[in-house]
Amino acid sequence: MTSLGIYLRGMLMGAADIVPGVSGGTMAFITGIYDTLLTSIRSVDLEFVRLVLKLDVRGAWEHINGGFLLALLAGIVTSIATLARLISWLLEYHPVPLWAFFFGLILASALVLLRQVRGWNPARGLCLLAGVSVAATIALAPVVNMHFGLAGVFLSGFLAICAMILPGISGSFILVLLGMYGTVLAAVNSFDLVFLAVLAAGAIAGLLCFSRLLHFLLHRFHEGTMALLTGFLFGSLLVVWPWKQVLAWVAGSHGQLKPAQQLPVGPVEFTALTGEPAQVPLCLGLMLLGFFLVWVINVRWGDPAT
Template sequence: MIKMILQGMIVGIANIIPGVSGGTMMVAMGLYDKLIHSITHLKSEFKSSMKLLLPIFFGAALAIVILSRLFEFLLQNYPIPTNFAFCGLIVGSLPFILKKVKGSNPVKSSNWIPLLIFFAIVVGMAVIGEDSGSAQRLQVDLLQFLVLLFVGIIAAATMVIPGVSGSMMLMLLGYYETILSYVNQTVDAITSFDIPAFINCCMVMIPFGVGVVFGIFAIAKLIEWILMRWETSAYYAIIGLITASPVAILLKTDWSQSSIMMIVIGLISFIAGWFVASKLGDE
């Protein structure tokens, strides 16, 4: 139980960081197939599914609530070692995913073409994407409610796909810092018992949260369907997404603070991230 909560926290942390994929972290820890199965068979296998989903989702939510402010601070003040640490987590996932395609022919067109296509998609997103921008306060009307619902669906769908960063998609949609700010405002409102502020935050977080839940369940069924029909090609596409993620992160990193010492610390952070991924992954 404790290990699953910790694994869920790693997934939650990954979903906070632009360029880092929560789905990749699921792959790294051997959770991905089991989690997709539990989501898509929730009704028919309710008890066993909830036994896995509850600690994972609890850990993810706990990490997002507790650590969103910390990682906002780290990315603003120590972007190089922070991003290197998450590159290490991603690289640590590769041995697990490579086992999925062991024995296959990598030069087969149905394998290397999806790998290259999805590698290019992630790097292209990093190149053309803008920074998260400044947080903005939202006046929620019916149109904004529908927009937040749509943003939640897109974010959740991309969070589930290994190698694709839901938070990077939020950046591309211009909602990353806004949602992160409202998460922190919600925590502040709860801890200070500020009811009006809490209600205001709920007007944003509820439609976004509903979109997230819908997106997770909808995309999980699609992924399961794809894996049942084109498993090897799908995993090569995932490898392309995973290998592109560190490139995307480094492209988005603020290098203005770079120095020899900062690079050394970054390399140590990379090794630490790789170590964590290898220990939390299933053999």
Template sequence: MPTHARPSDRGPRRAGSVALNVVRGGLMGTAETVPGVSGGTIALMVGVYEDLLTSAGHLLSGLRIAATDGVRGRGLDRAREDLDRVRWDILLPLGVGMAIALVVMSGVMEEVVTEHPFEMNALFFGLVLASLWVPYSLSAAAEPRPRGRSRWSWKDGAAAVAGAVVALVVVGLPAGEVEPTPVVIVVSAFIAVTALVLPGLSGSFLLLTMGLYESTLGAVNDRDLGYLALFALGAVLGLASIVKLLQWLLEHRRRVTLAVLTGVMAGSLRALWPWQDDDRGLQAPSEDLGTAVAFAAAGFVVVVALIVLERVIVARTASTS
């Protein structure tokens, strides 16, 4: 007969889970301020990507149904079906953590990335490299498994290569410079938030490619509400377009979708290669090789530690439930 935790036992665990999700959101928000690093990568790494994506999908569906049924006088019963399936205990703390990190870290990371681009690229290269294990292992364990084995088939490998090629092309585009008109801001936010949802593609990096990275960070730092409102509009439109598609793919084509995402993350490593010229042309390692290896190793170790910590927390939660 299963034992049930007393209310006094559930409270501390729930508070700890909320605090942990705030920290996870903070890591995701911090990552989004760094060109080349994806908040989706961090979400995969800390084990909340699919819960976050599914909850966002149900939230968007619930809001859409509520708006249409409300206008037609049908009430909110249909909308509640989707809203009740949202993991609010995950979504809200993640959102709080991301918002805090974006406000607090935008100025800090802008300065650090500008003054130490070589070291930061090396650090995040190691971080993303280690993170490849997460979508690969999830994909290899997904059905249908080739001959029952927990590894990729040639089809999975081909899907990953295709994703890597696309990412290589996108992150190899030279940086641009455009005037931040209202239309440009909305469209750029639409594209950038799509990258936020896709592990491996960095919203900040795409903003840098479109020439709006500095102006967007400046708007956050200066609390430019007009700019931020336009950006939020584009972000909402982007989320509504991509979240439901990815949710369906993970539910119905999980294995190949995760294989493609693994490839996209691998291809995005090009953006973080420490030795690049001003036009993002790749160069062979030359000076400061030891420094680059040290920072990359540090990023790699941090990710491994986070993956191990996540598994320990999951195991303990399962044993006490």
């Protein structure tokens, strides 16, 4: 796997992470680096600490596959830095066509994962249904209140990072559901060091714990876990469905209202509820474009050797 190939995969992950409801883990999965990513993260262990304390920098770097993580992180940062403004502008002024494009991306991603599950049986079918149910429940869930001190901040970071490495579930979307989205944005803008340190500690703890769990499941129960993750993707289609009715709102960092709970509706009902055009032909075209791009990405970069 070349550094350029890893960097480009990182850019795809960064582009996905910018969007509320879309997970960078999805892109890691369809481009063939998900298992390598989990293995590298879980390598931050006691052996890594021992090597660092011995000042064996090279050994520590090789232990965690540092070259892979650095190239991937560089791609993620590049993508976020270059695409954040564009995606934010599109979400603000052209949300329906943008969500239609993402719907095509996620649908194709789910089908790519579905093809990777071998030997379907009732147990794996139940895993698929369980994934769909969990993701759909999260997508349709009302906001909960996590404002109970620094313990709530730590738990929010823990849960959000776990969701971020799961295909189909966005960490930022989890923060919205926990009622912490606006609070986190405000802390970032005000540079609240205590808040951010506790949030980061929760995220690091979640990343180290959850990556180990996923790595274990993928190696011990690979087909069942793949079916479960595929179900997450299919269930998350409710998040990126372009036509929605907003049931609840949450305040952003500047006091602006952002959707916190939404219900998918049809194009005609969407127009009746909002007075905005459904733009069905454009949305269908963008769905097909997103679908096509994922298949191209999977064919071109789905092989980890690229």
